[in-house]
Amino acid sequence: MADSHTMPEAKGHNPDTDGSLPPEGELESHLQAKHMVINMGPSHPATHGTVRLKVELDGETIVKIDPEIGFLHRGFQKSCENVTWTQCLPYTDRLNYLSAMMNNFGFLNAVEKLIGLEIPERAQYIRVIGSELHRLTDHLTCVGATGLEMGGFAPFLYGMEARELIQDRVTELTGARLTTSFGRVGGINRDLPDGWADKVRKTLTRTEELLAEMDGLLTRNRIFVDRTKGTGVISADDAIDFGWTGPALRASGVAHDLRKAHPYWVYERFDFDIAVGEHGDNYDRYLVRMEEMRQSIRIIRQALDTIPAGPIIVDDWRIALPPKPEVYGTIEGVMAHFKLVMEGIQVPPGEIYDATEASNGELGWYLVSDGRGRPYKVHVRAPGFPVLAAVPHIIEGKMLADLIPTFDTINMIGGEVEQ
C-alpha cells in the first residue's frame, strides 16, 4: 500500500533540515512549525493494545489520523470454525484478556440459546459474580492507566492493588489468573470453593477503600480535570451513529445497558443503577467507569447473599461431561465422555445473534451451526471496534495531547478489535 500521507514540501527556509545556519535573529523570532507525519505505535504505551496511529500534525494540532489495526490478528473466526464448540472457549478468553469470563460466558450464552438450553440457577448466579468481578478488574486497569498517563502514578498503584486482590479471588475460583476458560456449555466448570464468599466480601470492602483513594486523587485533581474535561467529546447522536455501546455511550448521556434492557441470567433480580454521563468527554467516561465499579460491587454483594444451592451444570450427557464416577464405572458414562470429547456438542442447525453487556459494551455473537459438532460461523461483535473507528471523528482538529486521554478512556482492546 502506498502511504496515503505525503509530506508537503517545506516552504522556504527550514532550520531543521537545511545544513546551513539560519540567518541571524530567526531562531528567536518564532517557533518553526511544519506539517509532519508521526507514527504512534504499533506498541505505544498509551494505546492499550497494538494499534498504529498515523498522525498528521500541524504543530500540535492533529490534521488527520488514521488508526491501523490488525497487528494482533490471530484468525479468531477461522480458528473457531475448525474446532468443536467447547474448544472455542480458550479463544474467546483471549479476546479481552482483562475480562476473560465475560467473553467466555457471553459466547456460551449465545450457544445455549442456539441449543435452546436453560442453565441451572446457581450457575447463573456464579456467572453474574464472575462477570462483575472481571468488570471490576477491567475498569480498574482502565482508570488506573488513565491516571498513570495523565501523570499520576499513585492511582495506578491503588488500581493494581485492588486488581491483584480480585485476581487472587478469580484464581481461587477458576485456577487461572487471566485466561480462565471457566464456563462450559450448560453451566460452569466448578463450584465456589469453601469460604470463598467471605473472602470476596473482604476483597470488595478493600476495593471500595482503594476506589475512594483513587477518586480522591483523580476526580478533583487539577491536572487530570484540565486534561480530560472537554477533550475527546462526542455527542450522543454521533456516538449512536458510530455504533458505540457500553460506558463510552453512556458517558454521552444515553442510559442503555443490556443488563437492564435485555436482562439475561439473573440480572433482573439485583438492585443496581445505570451510570450515565452528560457531556460525552473523557472526564465523563472516567466518572461512568468509577460509578460502574461501585454498582458491580453492589451486584456481587447481593448475588453472594442470595445464591441458591443446587447443580452448577445441566444434567444432560449430550451437553455436559458425565461425573467422573460414571465415566470410570459405567459404559454409558465412558461413551458419553468419549463422544463429547471426540465429536463435540451437537448443536442443532440454525443461526442466532445474541449479545451481553461486557465491560466495554455490547459483546455480540452471530453464530451459525450446520449441526456437525463444530461452529460453521462465529462472528464476534467486539465493543471496541466501533469505538476505535470513531477516533478520527472525535480527535481531528484537536491537540496531540488530547489523544492520550481519549485513547485511555475509550479503552480499546487489541485482542477483541483485531480478533
Place this chain on the structure above:
Amino acid sequence: MDRVSAHFPEAVVERYVDRAGGAWAVIHADSLPKVATLLKNDPELEFKLFGSMDGVDRLHLAENDPRFEVVYILYSLKRNEHVRLKVRVSEAQPVIPSLTPLYRGANWWERLVWDFYGIRFDGHPDLRRILLYEEFQGHPLRKDYALRDRQPLIPERPIKDIFRGPGTSGHS
C-alpha cells in the same frame, strides 16, 4: 418488519424467526439502502445504532446459492430491540450498496467484510483491507481458503523522508 414489508413488499425475499425469537429478514441487495433508510429515519422505528455486520460463506451448507450472505444487526434504543437483516450475493458479482453514507459506523465493518470475504461495497469512501495488509492474496474467511495456507513475507515498503537512528546505515 411489518412496516418494511408494507412499504417495500418487493424488497423482502424471506422472513423468519430464529430459535431464540429473533426476527430476521432477507432483503434484495438493491433495496438495502432504502430499507435501511426507512428503518433508521421512521419515527416509529429509529434503528439508529449500527450494531454489527459480517459475511457468511455458505459453500458447505445445504443451501448455498447464492454463495455469500451479509448480515446486518441494527438496534433501536427507542423500541429496545435488534433487527437482523440479510443480503445474499453471488460469487460472480459480490457487490452490495454501501451503508456508510447512512451509518458512519458501517465504514469499518464493510472494510472487514471486504477484507475477509471479498465482497465489495458500492459507494464506500475508503474500501481498504482493515486487518490484513494490502499485499495479502485472497480472502481468508472464505471456506475454500485453506486453514494452514501461508503467504510469503513482503518486502519493506519504501518510505519517503525517513530518518533512521544511530547504528543503522542511514537509509533503507
